[in-house]
Amino acid sequence: MSFYVVVGAGPVGRETARLLGEEGHDVVLTSRSVGSNALQNVRTVQSDATNAAELARISRNADAIFMCAMAAYHRWPTDFFPIIDGTVRAAEAVGAKLVVLGNLYGYGKDAESPLHSDLSLDPTSKKGTARTIMWQRAVRADVPAVEVRSSDYLGHGAISSFSLVALPSIIEGKPTAFIGNLDATHAWSFTKDVARTLVAASRYTGEWG
Known part of the structure; x- marks a missing residue:
């Protein structure tokens, strides 16, 4: 049994926590408004991911932290950076792997179609730039980091x-x-498929980053 922390209690974060809990792992689901919980082996903790010290305390001995938090759509360029920074610093403090839930904005409007796994990020919008900077922050971490990029849910x-x-x-x-x-x-992404992909990515045995 492993210990996992899922940051963000939206449809993908909650489903990720559910999958991990049903596998028998110890899971903490945390967000600023985590709400009620009836998930097997999942504890809910209200906290703010921008507070790295508090998130590190919650994540002590965690094998991986799943960063599934979402900022308000019109506030990505301001609110996302403190969230990813706090999560990265917490992961570094406890030595946990970092699994980031991303999206396709970073590829930009001129990206090849269909997208492919080795396509470089080339943002053409403020929101795309924000998501790209988030990944750059994660990949510079002192712990292994991987990102799953999904389309509209x-x-x-x-x-x-x-x-x-x-x-x-x-x-x-x-x-x-x-x-x-x-x-x-x-392209559309079913929330349960995205959660399953995040769980699978956390067990990836190839090169992270």
């Missing part, structure tokens, strides 16, 4: 323009309207 608790505008009508079999090019190729 589908799944319980996921929030996107599609899930807010179109999905409710589609589920009910009603007509729906959606702004944009309906023929454009767009």
Whole structure:
């Protein structure tokens, strides 16, 4: 049995904690508003990831820390940096591996399609630059770091323009309207698949970073 800390209690963080707990591991799920919990082998602790000392105390003896926290969408360039810095410093303090939940913004609007695993980050927006800087901070850590990059989410608790505008009508079999090019190729990531990938990445035996 291992000990894991999941930072961020959104749909992916909570599902990651659930998967680890059901495997029999000791898990702490922590966020500023962690809410109620009925997950097997999972303890919830309210804390702020920007407080590295507090997160390190919670994470003492952890095998890995999963950084699944999300900043408010309009505040990525300001709020994300203290979150990733606090998480990295906590991981370094306790010697835990770092598994970061990222996304595709860092590849930029001119990225090749389809994306491939050795494609370099080349952000073309403020949000993409923020996510790229976050990964650069993680990969400079004194502990092994790996990032899983997903696209827009589908799944319980996921929030996107599609899930807010179109999905409710589609589920009910009603007509729906959606702004944009309906023929454009767009990738979606099911939240449970992303969580499974994070868990698998934490056990990757190849080169991290």
